[in-house]
Amino acid sequence: MVRPRLLVVSMSLPVTAKRVGEESWSFTMSPGGLVSALLGLKEFETKWIGWPGVDVHDAVGKKALSIALAEKGCIPVFLEEVCDQYYNGYCNNILWPIFHYLGTPPEYRNDSAITYQSQYDAYKKANRIFFDVVKEHYQEGDVVWCHDYHVMLLPQYLKEYNSKMKVGWFLHTPFPSSEMYKTLPSRSELLRSVLTADLVGFHTYDFARHFVNACMCILGIEATSEGVVDQGKVTQVAVFPIGIEPERFIKTSELSEVSQYMKMFKNDFAGRKLILGVDRLDTIKGIPQKYQAFEKFLEENEEWRGKVMLLQIAVPTRNGIGEYQKIKDQCHGLVGRINGRFGSISSVPIIHLDCSIDFNQLCALYAITDVLLVTSLRDGMNLVSSEFVACQNAEKGVLILSEFAGAGQSLGAGALLVNPWNIKEVSTAIGEALNMSPEEKERKHQINFQYVKTHSTQQWADDFMNKLNEITTNGELRTGEIPNELRQHDVVQQFSKSKNRLLILGFYGTLTMPDTNQDRRGDGMNLELHPQLKERLKVLCSDPKTTVVVLSRSEKSRLDQNFGDYNGMWLAAENGMFLRHTSGEWVTKMPEHMNLDWIDGVKHVFKYFTERTPGSYFETSETSVVWNYQHADAEFGRAQARDMLQHLWAGPISNATVDVVRGSHSVEVHAVGVTKGTAMERILGEIVLHNKSMNTPIDYVLCIGSFLGKDEDVYTFFEPELTKKTRSSPDTGNGFPKKVSSRVVDLNGENYFSVAIGKTHTKASYFLDSSDDVVQLIHKLCSHNNA
Ligand SMILES: O=P(O)(O)OC[C@H]1O[C@H](O[C@H]2O[C@H](CO)[C@@H](O)[C@H](O)[C@H]2O)[C@H](O)[C@@H](O)[C@@H]1O
Ligand SMILES: O=c1ccn([C@@H]2O[C@H](COP(=O)(O)OP(=O)(O)O)[C@@H](O)[C@H]2O)c(=O)[nH]1
Numbered sequence: 001m002v003r004p005r006l007l008v009v010s011m012s013l014p015v016t017a018k019r020v021g022e023e024s025w026s027f028t029m030s031p032g033g034l035v036s037a038l039l040g041l042k043e044f045e046t047k048w049i050g051w052p053g054v055d056v057h058d059a060v061g062k063k064a065l066s067i068a069l070a071e072k073g074c075i076p077v078f079l080e081e082v083c084d085q086y087y088n089g090y091c092n093n094i095l096w097p098i099f100h101y102l103g104t105p106p107e108y109r110n111d112s113a114i115t116y117q118s119q120y121d122a123y124k125k126a127n128r129i130f131f132d133v134v135k136e137h138y139q140e141g142d143v144v145w146c147h148d149y150h151v152m153l154l155p156q157y158l159k160e161y162n163s164k165m166k167v168g169w170f171l172h173t174p175f176p177s178s179e180m181y182k183t184l185p186s187r188s189e190l191l192r193s194v195l196t197a198d199l200v201g202f203h204t205y206d207f208a209r210h211f212v213n214a215c216m217c218i219l220g221i222e223a224t225s226e227g228v229v230d231q232g233k234v235t236q237v238a239v240f241p242i243g244i245e246p247e248r249f250i251k252t253s254e255l256s257e258v259s260q261y262m263k264m265f266k267n268d269f270a271g272r273k274l275i276l277g278v279d280r281l282d283t284i285k286g287i288p289q290k291y292q293a294f295e296k297f298l299e300e301n302e303e304w305r306g307k308v309m310l311l312q313i314a315v316p317t318r319n320g321i322g323e324y325q326k327i328k329d330q331c332h333g334l335v336g337r338i339n340g341r342f343g344s345i346s347s348v349p350i351i352h353l354d355c356s357i358d359f360n361q362l363c364a365l366y367a368i369t370d371v372l373l374v375t376s377l378r379d380g381m382n383l384v385s386s387e388f389v390a391c392q393n394a395e396k397g398v399l400i401l402s403e404f405a406g407a408g409q410s411l412g413a414g415a416l417l418v419n420p421w422n423i424k425e426v427s428t429a430i431g432e433a434l435n436m437s438p439e440e441k442e443r444k445h446q447i448n449f450q451y452v453k454t455h456s457t458q459q460w461a462d463d464f465m466n467k468l469n470e471i472t473t474n475g476e477l478r479t480g481e482i483p484n485e486l487r488q489h490d491v492v493q494q495f496s497k498s499k500n501r502l503l504i505l506g507f508y509g510t511l512t513m514p515d516t517n518q519d520r521r522g523d524g525m526n527l528e529l530h531p532q533l534k535e536r537l538k539v540l541c542s543d544p545k546t547t548v549v550v551l552s553r554s555e556k557s558r559l560d561q562n563f564g565d566y567n568g569m570w571l572a573a574e575n576g577m578f579l580r581h582t583s584g585e586w587v588t589k590m591p592e593h594m595n596l597d598w599i600d601g602v603k604h605v606f607k608y609f610t611e612r613t614p615g616s617y618f619e620t621s622e623t624s625v626v627w628n629y630q631h632a633d634a635e636f637g638r639a640q641a642r643d644m645l646q647h648l649w650a651g652p653i654s655n656a657t658v659d660v661v662r663g664s665h666s667v668e669v670h671a672v673g674v675t676k677g678t679a680m681e682r683i684l685g686e687i688v689l690h691n692k693s694m695n696t697p698i699d700y701v702l703c704i705g706s707f708l709g710k711d712e713d714v715y716t717f718f719e720p721e722l723t724k725k726t727r728s729s730p731d732t733g734n735g736f737p738k739k740v741s742s743r744v745v746d747l748n749g750e751n752y753f754s755v756a757i758g759k760t761h762t763k764a765s766y767f768l769d770s771s772d773d774v775v776q777l778i779h780k781l782c783s784h785n786n787a
Contacts, residue, residue: 004166005142006044006465009130011087011150013074014039016053023064027072031280031315031356033383034147034172037242037457044461049133052076055083077133085122087150088320094119095149097323098184099173100284100378105323120186127153135161143468146197148172156193166472168464169197170240173380174406175207178214179646187218195219195230199468201240203381203406208239213649217642220662222709229709233761236471240464241410242381243455249390252363261364262393269368272347273308273434276369278362278384279376280317281354283327286375286402286420287314291334291350293375293426298342298349301431305342308434309349310373311365315356328354366391371398371433375420379405386411389448396445398433400426410455414448486755486766486773491702492780494751498700501545502687504680504714505774507552507559509706509757511537514770527554529562532775539782541569547687547698551576551676551705551714555621556586570687574621575670575711576679579686589682590623594671599625601652602669605644613640624670634665641667661708676705677713688744697746703764704774706757715754715764718747 014035015027029035030053038048052069056062056078069076079086093105094116108116130151134144143166146154155167181187191214194200202208212223215230222229227236252258265274275294279285294310314331318324331352339348357365366372372388382405389399389411401408401415408417416429495501505511513530529537541548549570550563556573563569563582571580572589580586599620606618606627615632618625627644629637644667648660657672688694701718705711756764757771768774 003044003465004469005139006041006046007049007134007137007142007144008038008041008046008147009049009134009144009151009154010034010038010147011051011091013048013050013052013069013076015069015072015074017065017069017076018054019056019061019065022060025065025068027068031317033242033381036383036387037244037460038147039245041457041461043458044465047073047075047137049075049130049137050077051079051083051087055080075133075137077130079126079129082122082125082129084320085119086126088318089119090123091150092318092321093323094184095152096173097283098180099149099176101174101176101180102283102377103180104183107322116185124153127151127157130154131157131161134158138162138165142166143168143465145170145464145468152190153193155197159196166468167197168199168201168468169194170201170464171207171211171380172203172242174204174378175202175211175214177210178217178642181210181214182218182642187214191215191219192230195228195233195235197235198471199464200227200235200237201464202237203239203241204409205239206409207380207406208237212237213645216660216662217645220638220641220664222661234709236467238467240460240467241406241455242383242460243457244383244386244390244452245457246386246390246453249363249366249387252360253367253391253393255360258360258364258367261361262368265364265368269309269311271307273370274368275308275310275371275373275430276365276388277310277312277314277373277375278365278388279312279314279374281314281324281328281331282317283323284376284378286377287312287327288330288334289377289420289423289426290373290375291331291338293420293423293430294350294373295334295338295341296423296427297430298338300427304431304434305349306344306347309347309351312350312352313357313362313365314352314354316354362387363391367393369397371400371430373426373430374399374401374405374407375418375426376402376405377420379407381406383407385415386452389414389445389452392445392449395438396441398436398441398444399448400429400433410451411448414444414446414451483756483759483762483764483767486753486768486777488773488777488780490750491753491777492784494700494753495702495781496784498751499545500694500696500698501547501700501702502698503540503546503548504701504703504705505548505550506705506707506757507550507554507562510704510771510774511550512771514772527558530771530775533778536775536778536782537563537569538566540778541566547691549683549687551679551683553624553708553711555619556580570683572679572683574623575674575676576683577623577674579683581690587686589679589686591673591678594623594673595657596623596671598652598656598658598669602648605647605652608647609640609644613637616640623674624668626666626668628666630665637665659710661710675713676707676711677715677717680714680717684744694744697744699746700751701745701747702753702755704753704755704757704768704777705764706759706771712756712763715756715762718745718752718754 012030014030016030017025017027020026056065066076131154144158146169155169158165158167212228215221215228216223227234277290298305335350335352338350342349366388374382374385376382385399385401385407399415401417402420403417416433418426418429511529511533540546549572551572553575556578559571559573563571566582569582577590578586579589602625603620606625610616610618613629613632616629618627658669659672661668754764755766755768756762757768759767
């Protein structure tokens with residue numbers, strides 16, 4: 001496979017530059033797991049776009065730095081005066097704490113000089129600067145992979161510039177629960193921008209779920225198994241847990257220089273067990289909690305005093321931010337206290353180093369460590385844990401790992417998982433690790449080693465890129481077909497040529513008056529048939545060559561009310577769960593074993609909110625419950641809907657297989673698998689049985705609707721290619737035998753019209769602007785029939 005060129009965009013470049021002369025620069029590796037991880041991307045032709053870690057104000061310096069960086073495959077983004085407000089301000093003082101559940105720092109409440117708005121403005125400007133650099137270097141076919149919370153507006157800028165650009169966005173930190181995320185003032189703009197990307201990735205399912213939930217609660221948009229759907233555009237949301245480059249660590253651990261370091265360190269720490277901590281000195285890493293737990297351990301286990309030590313590498317980070325200064329002082333204070341309490345003339349229990357260390361030394365430390373202690377209060381992944389596992393020597397060490405690190409989900413089986421806030425629990429885990437038998441250590445190590453070896457950075461990047469490629473290629477394949485504006489002339493002409501026609505028509509938004517609220521789902525409450533259609537549809541239904549099906553999410557009574565007096569029309573209520581030919585009774589078309597146990601619990605929650613939201617009401621059908629707040633106060637209704645979703649997820653639907661759809665004034669819960677496409681199989685079977693005399697295959701299908709994303713499978717159900725496949729397969733799966741199937745439809749590209757109303761992204765081949773166009777079209781079909 002030819003791999004596309006990759007433009008990686010992240011706040012920081014893998015190297016931090018330092019000016020050593022007017023035109024000369026030196027470089028050191030930038031800190032943090034994102035850089036370590038992305039350095040492992042060997043199999044892509046990659047250009048890395050990011051900030052070089054330094055402000056450069058003169059043209060000579062900029063030019064020299066750009067040339068020096070180009071040799072490393074890097075392209076600098078000069079942020080200059082926005083840097084402080086952008087990086088230290090909005091990114092690391094607002095987004096970072098909110099994403100890690102720490103909330104907005106108090107200075108935003110107390111200090112009028114620090115304003116949210118000015119920092120957000122800087123964030124926008126900085127994202128524009130990133131965009132300008134990408135634009136300058138982008139070549140057709142490149143994939144642009146945006147990393148992290150620093151560039152959440154970039155996907156939108158890129159797509160506005162070139163909608164064909166392949167854009168992915170990956171978040172390396174946690175995505176918090178929507179309860180926390182919604183405290184962010186610019187919550188909607190950021191979500192909307194991220195959703196313009198083709199693929200959005202997270203480290204864990206929890207983070208992905210929180211993101212989808214935030215989109216539903218805050219933007220009020222639909223989520224399906226494919227991802228998040230906004231105005232018909234699907235953004236795929238998926239989970240890609242990052243790994244390390246295991247061979248780099250395994251090979252380095254075997255170097256003679258590393259063996260020398262190992263000997264040296266063992267000698268230095270002789271007679272004592274080594275507990276190691278390796279973290280950026282960040283508020284999220286829980287270093288003070290680690291010290292308190294270690295203090296507790298020494299307090300309660302006198303026999304270990306002088307026999308165990310904790311070495312903490314506290315890598316300097318984000319020095320420009322007050323909170324990071326404070327945490328440093330706090331750590332120093334704790335270390336002083338604990339060393340004072342438990343130290344002796346010959347040794348102290350804690351060594352705390354405010355520096356980064358050389359890679360070979362790091363590998364040597366990992367190799368001789370007895371216990372790695374990770375107490376992150378929240379952490380996107382935590383690569384240090386994997387690196388420790390990869391470097392283990394003959395005698396295996398034990399991993400104590402915070403359950404709040406993303407790594408907990410991947411390495412939990414071979415680790416002692418702890419809640420870092422529970423000082424007693426961590427202290428107990430330290431004791432357990434120090435006393436663990438060699439066999440148990442070996443067993444746990446093997447579990448994690450297998451995982452680390454087989455889940456590399458390269459694999460992570462391949463998975464993300466393959467998925468992105470798959471999505472964008474499928475998108476490209478489809479863009480040739482959709483969405484063309486429907487040429488009514490063609491529809492009428494084909495109609496006149498055909499002998500056996502099938503018309504599948506949605507109801508809300510298709511056969512009702514156009515909705516002035518732009519509410520595609522019909523909860524704008526235009527529940528009555530468009531007055532100009534009533535007689536015309538009757539004419540079509542009376543034509544023996546034409547079968548008309550109204551396929552709607554509405555309940556049976558609504559369809560009866562509007563079409564009950566028609567002759568020869570098919571009514572399919574609740575997305576086809578119930579079917580009736582107007583000459584007969586309703587029949588159930590529900591799939592067998594559909595679990596509807598959740599309905600009573602959902603009704604209970606809906607009743608509670610209805611009673612507390614004046615103007616709202618709910619409707620129940622056999623397979624779904626819909627709460628509508630169109631007539632309630634708009635703001636309050638939205639807030640109530642958000643709360644309602646939380647209650648639903650936590651209660652009645654937590655284990656149920658249901659879809660939850662948030663409309664602009666409604667919340668709907670319905671059974672999974674209730675889509676119009678799946679129902680079509682059963683409906684068609686029934687029509688065939690009904691028309692026993694049908695001796696001509698259906699040679700014309702017109703399917704028009706204003707459907708939810710999940711229901712768009714009805715458009716592809718009849719696609720000529722698909723029906724061809726169905727016809728040649730032994731088991732049609734259509735609910736009617738193959739023999740029947742092969743003579744039921746005869747469609748090609750010219751006599752099949754799938755039409756979406758008012759959508760720019762759709763699986764349908766054509767679009768119409770509104771139901772007024774449907775009126776016009778039906779009118780033409782009738783006139784033709786009369787002619
Ligand atoms: O560049 P800094 O501001 O100094 O911060 C360093 C990086 O910290 C964060 O790293 C995250 O990414 C790791 C790899 O996916 C993950 O293991 C870790 O849990 C995260 O905290 C941040 O997300 C990066 O953007 C920073 O570069
Ligand atoms: O002196 C050091 C110690 C550690 N690291 C690296 O910093 C990264 C930390 O990544 P992690 O995912 O654990 O946390 P982050 O710092 O990204 O939040 C790891 O790759 C470490 O090898 C480093 O660059 N210098």
